[in-house]
Each structure stands twice: as structure tokens, then as C-alpha cells.
Amino acid sequence: MAKPKKTPRPKAETPKGFRDYFGTEVTERADMLGKIAQVYHRYGFEALESSAVETVEALGKFLPDVDRPNEGVFAWQESDDDGNGDWLALRYDLTAPLARVYAQHQNDLPKPYRRYAMGPVWRNEKPGPGRFRQFYQCDADTVGAPSVAADAEICAMLSDTLEVVGIPRGDYLVRVNNRKVLNGVLETMGLTDDAQRDDVLRTIDKFDKVGESGVRELLGKGRLDASGAYIDGVGLSDDQAAPVLAFLTSGGKDAAETLSNLRAAIGRSAVGAEGVDELETIATLLDAQGYADDRILIDPSVVRGLGYYTGPVFEAELTFEIFDEKGRKRQFGSVSGGGRYDDLVKRFTGQSVPATGVSIGVDRLLAALREKGRVGGQVTGPVVVTVMDRDRMADYQTMVAELRNAGIRSEVYLGNPKNFGNQLKYADKRNSPVAIIEGGEEKERGVIQIKDLILGAKIAENATLEEWKERPSQFEVPRSELVAKVREILDSQS
Amino acid sequence: MAKPKKTPRPKAETPKGFRDYFGTEVTERADMLGKIAQVYHRYGFEALESSAVETVEALGKFLPDVDRPNEGVFAWQESDDDGNGDWLALRYDLTAPLARVYAQHQNDLPKPYRRYAMGPVWRNEKPGPGRFRQFYQCDADTVGAPSVAADAEICAMLSDTLEVVGIPRGDYLVRVNNRKVLNGVLETMGLTDDAQRDDVLRTIDKFDKVGESGVRELLGKGRLDASGAYIDGVGLSDDQAAPVLAFLTSGGKDAAETLSNLRAAIGRSAVGAEGVDELETIATLLDAQGYADDRILIDPSVVRGLGYYTGPVFEAELTFEIFDEKGRKRQFGSVSGGGRYDDLVKRFTGQSVPATGVSIGVDRLLAALREKGRVGGQVTGPVVVTVMDRDRMADYQTMVAELRNAGIRSEVYLGNPKNFGNQLKYADKRNSPVAIIEGGEEKERGVIQIKDLILGAKIAENATLEEWKERPSQFEVPRSELVAKVREILDSQS
Structure with a gap:
């Protein structure tokens, strides 16, 4: 008689791209989030914890980031009695749920609604080294405030937050740009073809990597990249490309000079002028509160997210140097980004509601604090x-x-x-x-x-x-x- | 020409059975969890945050609770290139992931391993009023400690925790029972048929609801329940049923009397005697540390989870009265339960590893604190x-x-x-x-x-x-x- 087959033992493994956090990895993160929450609270922001699970319908199935239109979510279909229930999914960020929450509860929420949220989000991406499919985000957003005073407030709060968690002044910089200024530049260039505008936007997004000369080549005929592949250019003439380069390189010795350079770059565009005015207002408001440009800087070279946001865009960068895995010195880089976005709630209600907000990359900020010796080190046991x-x-x-x-x-x-x-x-x-x-x-x-x-x-x-x-x-x-x-x-x- | 069809607007709703938490609902919970973590930490427990997503293989697909064998998890299949990836699922509790973590990392973990974990878990259940499909758990477990000193420690820690979060002494009671004593009772009764043993276990589980006379009827011929339905009994004679009832009602005026009653109930069963000895040891250890029976009580009427656990079982009950939704006075009831369970890790490694732990019902405990005025009330805004x-x-x-x-x-x-x-x-x-x-x-x-x-x-x-x-x-x-x-x-x- 054959022996009954044994069920094989299950493998004791996290799914690919997931990991566990032990001891101080957990408590250091909790401590940091607690400190951030205190700053957000002092600024009048209220905590919100939405459910991790949303309907795919409410979430929208894909990430809004133009860079990654095909990256997905973890989704499944509810089984109801008829076998065709709703599709549910894990949230991929904290902004899409905010839109749903605001639309659902708008009659009960104060207007404007300042809220913060912190918690895990999930991305159904191919995992890689140091790239996980579950990670923490920590967001603050103001919904329903059209004034750029709300954007300035977010920048000030971001600066305070970085100092409170342990990044000393001088080791970080919050940089501010404005999508409207870029729109003005494109208008001045006479670029009305949507496809070509998108090409230019995508090219600008590479400014961080390829620099001014790289962008110049990519706006023109094209460029041989580091791997030896030839990347086709947008096909603009040098004259046509000039305003874009003027925009990207318009950072001056102070805010006044930068703003003046920007005014030149946008020509007669009305939307461009509105954008420059907004940047000027932000600079004035922050200056009045004592945030000089060693903390928050108007900087047209900030391009990350310019395709997604509709007004002011901000990014917090840590400016101290670290050694990368190959032993080379480099700046630590970005730990936070955000900006103003329209149509947050419009999908649900048909009404446009202005919103602006910021997201802190919790794990990168923790890594920075470890780098600075602000957390970690030998931990004493019991x-x-x-x-x-x-x-x-x-x-x-x-x-x-x-x-x-x-x-x-x-x-x-x-x-x-x-x-x-x-x-x-x-x-x-x-x-x-x-x-x-x-x-x-x-x-x-x-x-x-x-x-x-x-x-x-x-x-x-x-x-x-x-x-x-x-x-x-x-x-x-x-x-x-x-x-x-x-x-x-x-x-x-x- | 027909107008192009508009996509209908998405509904701004959480999925059924999920909800959002606002402002103090979030911060009060975070504060309470922070206080609990401090107690756990002082007892030498280490934080663990496992991923929310597990393979179905590692998780086991269903809840271990005998009450609810058919309730499920939220699961989906990974799409790999061949279209047949792993099945993944959201964790339904914090114990199953602990088993996986311990099996996966056992070479790096101290032995015994004391760990605590707090976070949301998900159940694919039919939602009902006040019953959500995402909720918080807060667990502490000791893995790899065979001695009941570990169980006593958990009970002491649970008592400390309740007082630290704001439940005054006298308003709670940690009650302790032991599955082995029950096994001894069943052995003495000569019940060897597994199905009949299970029937008796299920009946005992109803002791809280139907009381002594109800259990007597259900062990015998059966019982007319409140709704008028007739529930078939297990079919034991009065004599056969007597030891079970003696066990359930063996609580005496002090631990000594209770233990003596239990020794009578288990007759000559060796496993029963082991169980009573364990309870005696627990009582002695707790007494030495100053936990008198106004805080932790040996109480054989605790039956919740007796079917699941393999040794000592504990439950923390709040003893003050509240008014229920119908305006009737009743005791607040249970906020925490736990016990010793074998074979936690055995599924993975084949080796038996003893474990004991406790889980706090975070939302019920918060509700109790609100009831006591320890949290909530008017909150001042900015x-x-x-x-x-x-x-x-x-x-x-x-x-x-x-x-x-x-x-x-x-x-x-x-x-x-x-x-x-x-x-x-x-x-x-x-x-x-x-x-x-x-x-x-x-x-x-x-x-x-x-x-x-x-x-x-x-x-x-x-x-x-x-x-x-x-x-x-x-x-x-x-x-x-x-x-x-x-x-x-x-x-x-x-």
C-alpha cells in the first residue's frame, strides 16, 4: 500500500519585494513619525487614517506619475453571491485616498481642510535591491485653499519638520519652482502641439541627470547616452529650445534676480506671469516668517513632478555628502516632494477643488538620520x-x-x-x-x-x-x- | 451624431466594511499604542513589524479559530510572466506572521524571542454594525520558552498594561485557565471519540452565554434556545457530564480552594494534574511579584479559546458596568485574550516550538477608555x-x-x-x-x-x-x- 502523500511544508518567506522590520527599525521610525506629527499638528493639520483597501473605482487603477503609467496596484475582485463583486485594491499612495475621503465627507470637514496621514502604501512593481513593494509615506495636504499662502505654509512646515527630526539647518534645502512658469515658457515658444509639449516635459524631467548640455541636445537632434544608445531628440531648433534652457538656468544670486530672469524667460505669457507672481508671493511670505534662502529657495531647476503638478512644486534635498555603495562621494539628495494639483476631487464631484501638499520619503529620511548619527548606533538591551x-x-x-x-x-x-x-x-x-x-x-x-x-x-x-x-x-x-x-x-x- | 458617452463618476465611498478615522480617533489610538509599547519594552519585548502581505502558503488560508473555520482572507494571485504566480493575502492576525518570521529568521533571533507587534489586520468577513474588515491588533508573544513562567509574565504584563493606559485597579481582572485541565477532565470522563470531544469543547465555549444549566442541557439531550429553536445536545448522561460542570464551576474563594476543586475534577488524569500544577505555579509566581487575585485570578470558567490553545489561557475583562445600546446595564467585558499554543512554527520547520502570547483588542480598549473619560471629550483646536x-x-x-x-x-x-x-x-x-x-x-x-x-x-x-x-x-x-x-x-x- 502506498504511503499517503505528505503535504509539503510551506516556505517561511515573505513574498518577493516585502520585508520585516525588527526592534529599533520599528521604534526609530515610530519616533520619527511621532515628531513629524507634532509639527504637523502645531500647524493646525488634523490626522487622517483612511482604510488601506479602496475600491479600484475610487482609487483609479494606476499611478498618476507620468514616469510610471504602467505600474500597478495589488487588486482583487470581491466574491459576492452572484460571483461579480467590486474590485478592491491596496492604496498606492495617500493622495488618492484623500481625494475619496474629501469627496465622501466634505459636508463634515472644515474648509480648507488641512490633514496629515502616515502609513504604509503598496505598489505592485518589480522589486529590486532596496526597492520594496510596501513602504511608508507621510503626507500633509491642504484641500480647498486656492491661495499660494497654503503652498508657502507647506514649505515652512517642511523646513521645520526636517530640523525637528534632526537635520540641522544648512544640511537641507527646500527648493520651489512653479509649473505655471514652465507653461508660460512653452506658450512663448509657440508649442501648441500636445505631443511635442509632452516630449519637452519629459526632456526637462531629465535635467537632473543630463544637465544643461544634455537637455539642449535632447531638445534638438538627440543625444548619445552613457550606454552608447542614441536617444532621438524632440527636434526643436536652437532658437526654439532657448526659452526652456533660459527657464532651467534662471537661478540667480537671490530671489529677486531669479524672478527677474524668469520674467524674461516667459516673455508675454499671462499664465507665465501668474506663475512668477506666485513664486514672488511665496518668497515674500516666507521671508516675512524668517525663512531665508538658506532654508527655502526659489529654484527653477527643480523639475521633478513638474509634469504632474499644476502650480508651485517643492522638493526637499539633503545637501550633505555621503559615500555611495561604490565609495564615491555624492549628495544625499531628495527626501520629500510635493506641490499644488487641481482636480483632486473633481473625478468624484465634478467640482474643481484646489489642493497642495507634500510627501516625505520616510525610509530615505530615516537613512539620512542614521547617516548623521541621529538615530541608530549601539542599542542597550534589557x-x-x-x-x-x-x-x-x-x-x-x-x-x-x-x-x-x-x-x-x-x-x-x-x-x-x-x-x-x-x-x-x-x-x-x-x-x-x-x-x-x-x-x-x-x-x-x-x-x-x-x-x-x-x-x-x-x-x-x-x-x-x-x-x-x-x-x-x-x-x-x-x-x-x-x-x-x-x-x-x-x-x-x- | 451621438454624443460620446461620458464615463460615470466614481463613487466616493470606502469599500463595504471599511472606514476612515479622523483627528483624535487616530491620535488617541496612537497614544494608547505608544503607552502599551513602553510597557512591553520594559518587559524586554522587541518590536516587530512584518509585512501586511503574506503568501497564502505561509499564512495558511483560514483563521485558526474553531468558531469561524470558514471565514477568509483577502487574497489574490500574482501575475508572473507565465500567468501563474503565487497567491498572496493580507494578514488576518499577527500570530500567523510571527510563526513565519520566527521560522525564517530563527538563526538571528534570540531564544527565547519576546516580540510585540501592533498594526492593522484584515478579515474578509461579512461586515456588520461596528464590525469592520480592517482593525488593529496589538500582540505580545514569547516564542521558545516552555516554562509557564512565560505565561505568568504575560499575565503580569497585561495587568500592568491595563493600568498604564488608564484602567484603574479594581476595574479589570485577568482570569487564567488551562486547557490541560480540561483535557484531564475529558480523559477522566473516558471521552476518546474525537468528534464527541469536539462537541464537548464547542458546548463549553457557550458557557459564557448559556451558563451552567444551559451547558448541562447541551451536554445532555439538548436545549430550546432563546429564539425558540431546539439545539441538539451531545447526548451524555448526567453522570458523564458531571466532571465538565465540576470543572467549569470549580472557582473557589481563593486560589488554593480553586486548585483543590480542580484536582478533584480531573480524577487520576496525568495531563490534568500537569495542568493544575501549571496553574499553581502561575499563581505562586504572580503572588511573589505582588499580583494578588484582585488583579489576576485562576478562574476555570474562562472558556474562550480553550479549543485553540494548548496550555494556560488568559482573558482580561473590564468589570465596570456600562449601558448597552438598549440602555441596559452590563459589564464592559473582554478586551484581551491569549494563551499558550504549540506547533506555531512546526508547520514550517517540523520542529515543535512552544509559544505563549496575548492580543489586546485595541478598539474595544479605546472604547473602554472613552467610557472612563480617560480619552476623548472636547478637543481644543488651533x-x-x-x-x-x-x-x-x-x-x-x-x-x-x-x-x-x-x-x-x-x-x-x-x-x-x-x-x-x-x-x-x-x-x-x-x-x-x-x-x-x-x-x-x-x-x-x-x-x-x-x-x-x-x-x-x-x-x-x-x-x-x-x-x-x-x-x-x-x-x-x-x-x-x-x-x-x-x-x-x-x-x-x-
Whole structure:
């Protein structure tokens, strides 16, 4: 008789492109988000937590980013009794749900509605190194405020936020541009063909990578890229391309000069003039609040998102240098972006509602804080009370209860206590600062042994025999002095 | 020519069974979870945030709860190039992912591994009133600790947690039972038929609802339930059923009496004796740490989850009374449950790993805190700086910048400023404590008007004309005193 087939064991793996976060990875992120929430709250923004699941209908199926029109969402069909339920999907950002929330609840929400949201979003993308399909976003948006005072406020808040989480002034720059200025430039160029406008927009988007001369070539005949492939150009003449290049390179020595250069670049375009006026207003408002251009800068070279947004566009860049994976120095780069977008709610209600907002790249900002030593580093684990006599577990539990009641993080070793070496190895794995030992003999004499594990490790590494004798890392103290002595050691370690 | 068909507008709705959380609903939950995390951390537990998405293979497709074997998960199939990718699903709890994480990372994790996790989980259930398909869980588990000292620790931690979040001692009780004792009872009864054992387990699960006499009927011939339907019984004789009822009602005046009753109920069963010994050990350990039975109680009438767990079982109940939706007094009831379960990791590795843990029903606990007045109540909004002159936005922005820099939550009105009444209505909707007014005339004289909106509302409701005159709710102060005066008013309001 054949044996019944065993079901194979399931693989213990996250799905491709997903990962787990452990210990300080979780708590450092939570701490940072808590600090950001405090700033947002002080600016009058209200928390919103929408559901992770939306109808595909409400979400719109694809990402709005022109760069990635084909990247998708995780979606599935509800099974109802007739076998044809709604299609549901995981949210891919926090903006699309905001549109749905605002349209659904507009009668109950204050107008304008300032809200912040933080949480995971999901993208059904091909995963790559350091590129995950679930990640955190942290957004603040103002819905229903047409004035660029709302945009200026977002920029000020972004600047405050970066400083509050630990990026010092001088190590970041919030840069501001305006899509309307670009529209003015295109108008002045006489570019009315939509396809050609899109080509120009896409080319401008490469300014960060290919620079002025690269954009010049790409607007004209084309360009040989680094891989040796020839990229066809938009086909503009040098004269035609000139206003675009003037726009991109119009940054001057101060806001006044930049604005003046921009006015030249837009010619007689009305929408262009409106855009430059808006930038001027933003600069004035921020200046009045004390945000000089070492913190927030009008900068026409900011092109990321210009295709998506409809008015002011902002980007926060960290300006300090790091070494990349190949050991080359480079600027840390962008950690946040945003801008003004129309038609957020129009899809649902038919009415245009102006909105502006910003999204912080939580994981990149955390990486930056680690880089700056503001988070991370060696983390101290709990005090470990070892188990010398398994029948006296109550004694050991009483010790940790005393320590915890004094606010000291601590735990009893709960594995098999037979091998004492394993207990010390465990304490080591936990980065414990202190181990407590109470064998039967100590119990009788009313004492305990306290091991300073940090000092012990240092001595083991460096000390001469003399020093070893002089600076014992293990002390015997009366049982009644447990809390006081542990606290003393913890204080000496910090 | 026919008009091109318009795409109908999407509906602005959450999917059925999902909801959004606004403002304090979000922040109160975050605060509570933060406090819980602090207690867990002090006990040596480490944070874990696993991905929301798991393979169906790793998750197991269905909930382990015997009550609800058919309730499902949200699942979908990955599309790979061949059109047959993995099935993925949203996690339905935080325990199944813990099993996967432990099996996947066991070489890197300390043993035992104490971890806590908090976050949303998803259930593909029929939604009902107050029953949502996305909700928060908050779990702590110890994996790899066979000793019931780990269970006692979880109970102590649960007791501490409830007090830290704001449930006073006396308003809650952690009750402890043990599946092994029940197994001993079943053994003593000679029940070896699996189907009949399951029937008895299911019947015991109804003890909370139908009480002793109900269970007696259901173990015997059957019972007419409240709706008039006849429920078939298990078919045991009175004698056969007696040990089960003795078990359920063996709670005595103290732990010693309860344990003695239990020893009688299990007869000569070895596994039963082991179970009673475990309860005794737990009682001893907790007593040594100062947890008397006004906080943690050995109580054989706890039956929830007895079918699922394999050793000690715990449940935290809030004992104060509330009025239900029909105006009847009832106990608030359970907010947390847990216990010891085997084979957590065995599905993956083939090796049995003992584990014990607890899950807090976050939303129920929040509801309890609201009931106790520990969270909620009137929430003060931001100070609102009104806009009298839209060309002087910089002045108003400067005011809020000053207020914020002093730590005072504040905002400029960013809607259309034309109608001043709308600005005050907005301040009202925001629950603003104070509004600031600076028209052109005030600007010239270097003063501002400060409106105490809380006092204003009180006066409008109650005051006589005399009082109205004596206690003005609007003050004129020099512009330079903005921050000082606002702070003074905020202090007087709190």
C-alpha cells in the first residue's frame, strides 16, 4: 500500500519585494513619525487614517506619475453571491485616498481642510535591491485653499519638520519652482502641439541627470547616452529650445534676480506671469516668517513632478555628502516632494477643488538620520536576571518586577536554564548591560552577583592583568541593593 | 451624431466594511499604542513589524479559530510572466506572521524571542454594525520558552498594561485557565471519540452565554434556545457530564480552594494534574511579584479559546458596568485574550516550538477608555488668525509663525477671506480657543484684537447683560503682546 502523500511544508518567506522590520527599525521610525506629527499638528493639520483597501473605482487603477503609467496596484475582485463583486485594491499612495475621503465627507470637514496621514502604501512593481513593494509615506495636504499662502505654509512646515527630526539647518534645502512658469515658457515658444509639449516635459524631467548640455541636445537632434544608445531628440531648433534652457538656468544670486530672469524667460505669457507672481508671493511670505534662502529657495531647476503638478512644486534635498555603495562621494539628495494639483476631487464631484501638499520619503529620511548619527548606533538591551535554580523562578521574577517597577527594562531568562553559558550568550545577543546571578549559596547569604557586561567586554578586550584585578566587572551586593546598584551601573555606562 | 458617452463618476465611498478615522480617533489610538509599547519594552519585548502581505502558503488560508473555520482572507494571485504566480493575502492576525518570521529568521533571533507587534489586520468577513474588515491588533508573544513562567509574565504584563493606559485597579481582572485541565477532565470522563470531544469543547465555549444549566442541557439531550429553536445536545448522561460542570464551576474563594476543586475534577488524569500544577505555579509566581487575585485570578470558567490553545489561557475583562445600546446595564467585558499554543512554527520547520502570547483588542480598549473619560471629550483646536486684508497675508503668516515658535498650535485662515462670518464659522468648526483679528485700522495703531472663543460661547449661552459688560471676550492688545496674551487666555481656559 502506498504511503499517503505528505503535504509539503510551506516556505517561511515573505513574498518577493516585502520585508520585516525588527526592534529599533520599528521604534526609530515610530519616533520619527511621532515628531513629524507634532509639527504637523502645531500647524493646525488634523490626522487622517483612511482604510488601506479602496475600491479600484475610487482609487483609479494606476499611478498618476507620468514616469510610471504602467505600474500597478495589488487588486482583487470581491466574491459576492452572484460571483461579480467590486474590485478592491491596496492604496498606492495617500493622495488618492484623500481625494475619496474629501469627496465622501466634505459636508463634515472644515474648509480648507488641512490633514496629515502616515502609513504604509503598496505598489505592485518589480522589486529590486532596496526597492520594496510596501513602504511608508507621510503626507500633509491642504484641500480647498486656492491661495499660494497654503503652498508657502507647506514649505515652512517642511523646513521645520526636517530640523525637528534632526537635520540641522544648512544640511537641507527646500527648493520651489512653479509649473505655471514652465507653461508660460512653452506658450512663448509657440508649442501648441500636445505631443511635442509632452516630449519637452519629459526632456526637462531629465535635467537632473543630463544637465544643461544634455537637455539642449535632447531638445534638438538627440543625444548619445552613457550606454552608447542614441536617444532621438524632440527636434526643436536652437532658437526654439532657448526659452526652456533660459527657464532651467534662471537661478540667480537671490530671489529677486531669479524672478527677474524668469520674467524674461516667459516673455508675454499671462499664465507665465501668474506663475512668477506666485513664486514672488511665496518668497515674500516666507521671508516675512524668517525663512531665508538658506532654508527655502526659489529654484527653477527643480523639475521633478513638474509634469504632474499644476502650480508651485517643492522638493526637499539633503545637501550633505555621503559615500555611495561604490565609495564615491555624492549628495544625499531628495527626501520629500510635493506641490499644488487641481482636480483632486473633481473625478468624484465634478467640482474643481484646489489642493497642495507634500510627501516625505520616510525610509530615505530615516537613512539620512542614521547617516548623521541621529538615530541608530549601539542599542542597550534589557537587564537579564539569570536562572541558577529553576525551582526558585519566583525569586527571579520578583527581582525583575522590582527592576521594572523602578523603570528599568529587564527580563528573566526563560529558556532552558541548565547550561549557564547559554544564559550569558543570550544576554550577549540581547546586548544586555547587566546580568544578575543568584545561586543557592548567594540566596543563603542574602546577596546577589551583578555582572557589568559592558565593562566586562571592554576589560576582556583591552585590559592588562593588573587592570583586570583592579576593576572587577562583577560585584557582590546585598539582595536589598539590587535596584540601586543596577541603576548605578547603568548610569556609569551611559 | 451621438454624443460620446461620458464615463460615470466614481463613487466616493470606502469599500463595504471599511472606514476612515479622523483627528483624535487616530491620535488617541496612537497614544494608547505608544503607552502599551513602553510597557512591553520594559518587559524586554522587541518590536516587530512584518509585512501586511503574506503568501497564502505561509499564512495558511483560514483563521485558526474553531468558531469561524470558514471565514477568509483577502487574497489574490500574482501575475508572473507565465500567468501563474503565487497567491498572496493580507494578514488576518499577527500570530500567523510571527510563526513565519520566527521560522525564517530563527538563526538571528534570540531564544527565547519576546516580540510585540501592533498594526492593522484584515478579515474578509461579512461586515456588520461596528464590525469592520480592517482593525488593529496589538500582540505580545514569547516564542521558545516552555516554562509557564512565560505565561505568568504575560499575565503580569497585561495587568500592568491595563493600568498604564488608564484602567484603574479594581476595574479589570485577568482570569487564567488551562486547557490541560480540561483535557484531564475529558480523559477522566473516558471521552476518546474525537468528534464527541469536539462537541464537548464547542458546548463549553457557550458557557459564557448559556451558563451552567444551559451547558448541562447541551451536554445532555439538548436545549430550546432563546429564539425558540431546539439545539441538539451531545447526548451524555448526567453522570458523564458531571466532571465538565465540576470543572467549569470549580472557582473557589481563593486560589488554593480553586486548585483543590480542580484536582478533584480531573480524577487520576496525568495531563490534568500537569495542568493544575501549571496553574499553581502561575499563581505562586504572580503572588511573589505582588499580583494578588484582585488583579489576576485562576478562574476555570474562562472558556474562550480553550479549543485553540494548548496550555494556560488568559482573558482580561473590564468589570465596570456600562449601558448597552438598549440602555441596559452590563459589564464592559473582554478586551484581551491569549494563551499558550504549540506547533506555531512546526508547520514550517517540523520542529515543535512552544509559544505563549496575548492580543489586546485595541478598539474595544479605546472604547473602554472613552467610557472612563480617560480619552476623548472636547478637543481644543488651533488658534485661528483671521484675514482682514488679503494683501497683508505676510503679516498674518508672521503671527502664526510667532505663535508656533512658542509651541502654540495655530493657523491662518486660508479659505476665501471675503466673508468674515465664514472665518468665524470656520474657527467654530475647528473648536478654536482663540481668534486673532488685525484690520487696517488696528495695523496702523499697532494693536490686534484677540477673541476668547470659549469664554465668548459661555457668555453667549449664560451671561446676563451685566456680566457681558464686565467680562469682555474680546480684548485689544499691542501687537507685541500677541504670544503672551494668547498664552494667558489658553491657560485660563484649561
